[in-house]
Amino acid sequence: MTEAHRRQKQPEVVRQQLLSVARLLLVGEGAHAVTLDEVSRRAGVTKGGLQHHFPNKRALLDALSDQLFAEFENRFARLLAAESATPGRNARAYIRTCFDSDGGPDDIEMQLAIGLLALGTPEYRERWNERMKIELATDHLAVKAPDLLLVCRLAADGFWFSQMLGVYDLDAAHKARVLSMLLALCAKAVKR
Known part of the structure; x- marks a missing residue:
């Protein structure tokens, strides 16, 4: 028996703990895990306690998707606010968001986790796709060469994906040079 029944009730702490365990399982072992x-066992929470927050696996994955999407959106919003209000702003912020990590x-x-959910579940993939359609529409309205901005976004996506898989081991200086090159291409897209 777990010690859950003796703990002081902290529902938000328990909820975050359950999401953290679900995230670790997803990344470490895949969605099937x-x-x-398994989440209740690893979190040290009774299954009933877990079901108080998430009645089924779908509710748990929906909450995890919401959390991950919010993390990405918060990063994007922070970097968008730092960009000058000039054409290509959204693309530059998106590219910076893809590069905004220390690789930790x-x-x-x-x-x-975002990649696994998007690849494995059509609903999560569609949510991501809808967000990107909005971004692309914004880029197309604002610049003379929207396809060049799309190429920059695709390169940033490739960088993000390679970070996920550990494909290229780029040190901070190399990463900064690649980011600078993509941002320079964004500037060309605006000037064309």
Whole structure:
């Protein structure tokens, strides 16, 4: 028996703990490993306690998706606010968001979790796709060469994906040079 029944009730702490365990299972073992039994066991919470927050696996994954999407959106909003209000602003902020990590385990974990959910579940993929359609529409309205901005976004996506998988081991200076090159291409897209 767990010690859960003796703990002081802290529902938000428990909820975050359950999401953290689900995220670790997703990244470490895949979506099939995210079961209510395994999440409750690893979190040290009774299954009934877990089901108080998330009645089923779908509710747990929906909450995890919301959390991951919010993390990405918060990063994007912070970087968008720092960009000058000139054409290509959204693309530049998106590219910076893809590069906005020190490559640490938490950043890579977030990227991988988003990728796994999007690749494995049509609803999560559609949510991501809808967000990107809005971004692309904004870029197309604001610049003379929207396809060049799309190429920059695709390169940033490739960088993000390679970080997730550990494909290229770029030090900070190399990463900064690549980011600078993409931002320079964005500037060309605006001037054309």
